[in-house]
Amino acid sequence: MKEIFIIGVGLIGGSMANDMRRIYSESKISGIDNKAEHLSRAIELGIIDEAASMADIRRADLVILAIPVDSTVEILPQILDRIGDEALVIDVGSTKEDICEVVKDHPKRRNFLATHPIAGTEFSGPEAAIEGLFRGKTNIICEVEETAFKLQEAALDIFRELGMRIRYMKPKAHDRHIAYVSHLSHISSFMLGKTVIEKEKNERDIFDMAGSGFESTVRLAKSSPDMWTPIFRQNKTNVIETLNEYICNLENFKKLMEQEDFDGVYSEMKNTNYIKKILKGIE
Amino acid sequence: MKEIFIIGVGLIGGSMANDMRRIYSESKISGIDNKAEHLSRAIELGIIDEAASMADIRRADLVILAIPVDSTVEILPQILDRIGDEALVIDVGSTKEDICEVVKDHPKRRNFLATHPIAGTEFSGPEAAIEGLFRGKTNIICEVEETAFKLQEAALDIFRELGMRIRYMKPKAHDRHIAYVSHLSHISSFMLGKTVIEKEKNERDIFDMAGSGFESTVRLAKSSPDMWTPIFRQNKTNVIETLNEYICNLENFKKLMEQEDFDGVYSEMKNTNYIKKILKGIE
Numbered sequence: 001m002k003e004i005f006i007i008g009v010g011l012i013g014g015s016m017a018n019d020m021r022r023i024y025s026e027s028k029i030s031g032i033d034n035k036a037e038h039l040s041r042a043i044e045l046g047i048i049d050e051a052a053s054m055a056d057i058r059r060a061d062l063v064i065l066a067i068p069v070d071s072t073v074e075i076l077p078q079i080l081d082r083i084g085d086e087a088l089v090i091d092v093g094s095t096k097e098d099i100c101e102v103v104k105d106h107p108k109r110r111n112f113l114a115t116h117p118i119a120g121t122e123f124s125g126p127e128a129a130i131e132g133l134f135r136g137k138t139n140i141i142c143e144v145e146e147t148a149f150k151l152q153e154a155a156l157d158i159f160r161e162l163g164m165r166i167r168y169m170k171p172k173a174h175d176r177h178i179a180y181v182s183h184l185s186h187i188s189s190f191m192l193g194k195t196v197i198e199k200e201k202n203e204r205d206i207f208d209m210a211g212s213g214f215e216s217t218v219r220l221a222k223s224s225p226d227m228w229t230p231i232f233r234q235n236k237t238n239v240i241e242t243l244n245e246y247i248c249n250l251e252n253f254k255k256l257m258e259q260e261d262f263d264g265v266y267s268e269m270k271n272t273n274y275i276k277k278i279l280k281g282i283e
Numbered sequence: 284m285k286e287i288f289i290i291g292v293g294l295i296g297g298s299m300a301n302d303m304r305r306i307y308s309e310s311k312i313s314g315i316d317n318k319a320e321h322l323s324r325a326i327e328l329g330i331i332d333e334a335a336s337m338a339d340i341r342r343a344d345l346v347i348l349a350i351p352v353d354s355t356v357e358i359l360p361q362i363l364d365r366i367g368d369e370a371l372v373i374d375v376g377s378t379k380e381d382i383c384e385v386v387k388d389h390p391k392r393r394n395f396l397a398t399h400p401i402a403g404t405e406f407s408g409p410e411a412a413i414e415g416l417f418r419g420k421t422n423i424i425c426e427v428e429e430t431a432f433k434l435q436e437a438a439l440d441i442f443r444e445l446g447m448r449i450r451y452m453k454p455k456a457h458d459r460h461i462a463y464v465s466h467l468s469h470i471s472s473f474m475l476g477k478t479v480i481e482k483e484k485n486e487r488d489i490f491d492m493a494g495s496g497f498e499s500t501v502r503l504a505k506s507s508p509d510m511w512t513p514i515f516r517q518n519k520t521n522v523i524e525t526l527n528e529y530i531c532n533l534e535n536f537k538k539l540m541e542q543e544d545f546d547g548v549y550s551e552m553k554n555t556n557y558i559k560k561i562l563k564g565i566e
Contacts, residue, residue, distance in 0.1 A: 118494040138491050180479045181493040185500040191532040193558040196463045210464040211401040216499050217468040222559045225552035243537045249474040254526045262516050269508035275476040276505045
């Protein structure tokens, strides 16, 4: 890995670059980003060695694509057009179906590995990049069999060095499950934030009365709309399904309250307490 | 404060007892709880000195009532019936209107102070009690003018020692605002947990795919139904109103997605990002 290119030097790309620096200390790390200030900031922070352009991609041994998923769909084929025969291209987007679809007939499909590292924070930009972000986290790999053996192996070496555990899924299954465990959480958080902001015009009152519970449930409402709008667009069908079910559960809870069926309210909560056991696996 | 009685030796009562021990090292701390195992556990953990019964309350200088709010409404008048003329009784319940209402004509009303410390975790029972839980947190005091001057002063001394900042509100306003910043968060979290559990029968898949974002949004779904059912019952009207607005915002978000209005989806998130600024005040 002499030449590593990071496309999108934000939270995920920047954190990847930090880890690549540690693993491949001899490598040159170049950054590509449509925001010039992100590139100069990433150089200042020592995340990348230099700024590059798409024309330089032909020199790449490894390309990590960490940009919004609509841009990935647009840029990924262009990257595959430009790379050499031995190069490995990895994307880290939060959707997988459209991304795999757009390159399925590309002559360089075997140079590409579709992944989704389940890691991140609610912050964005190169300043948000941290070391060890991926340690102990899950990386979901899709359509592994479409990637050349040698490049599968190279990618797995990288993920092992990052400290990630690997799960293999089909793109369709990935997008359906992730809608529940990630995309819906973001919408519930954004809409909770909206509901409270609309009501509580006096913001001083909000934070005087709000505790750590509120902070925890609305944390994701700080997330970047630039990143999330394309995710919701690409995963529209699944996300709408999760929203229907979520709204239906909320309506049901409300109905129980309206009917003063507080045994029902109790059961709803008691049954969901089971989440404790599940969350033990995450913490 | 020679004799302190803690009624309900769980997360809040137990944490209060821990702080009382530090502030009033000479005091005897007695516990009353309808769960015998909570009392013996609290004694083992050094949270209380001994178990007591309602008949002993007459000796109390300070009574802290930290039980579910339906029990508070039932027990508070009985406590006021039994205490001496100089005793201070404080409740720490998450609703205030019904609690203030039930004692408004009690001859010992002036011995009572209605408070809501905005502090806690999703855990419960004496094991959940921690030191310093209240430091830097807000305590909302309701109807302060109904409490005797000398006892107001004694209570404020305690809260200052606990490191709390004080806000004064009317019970009705407290219940309306807290429905938004606390009660709704709990329901959104419980129903999010329910939606995911229903869908993801294979729990191993949930926690392999779920990241810290999901963990954060469903954290409150671990909360105690015994504590929360009576809160929702007492604050029914306000909570139903917040649920209506929350569901309406979710429906609107879904409609934007169905209409493929992703500029609209972007704006919804962008406008709510403003929550960052508000949350700075909480963190």
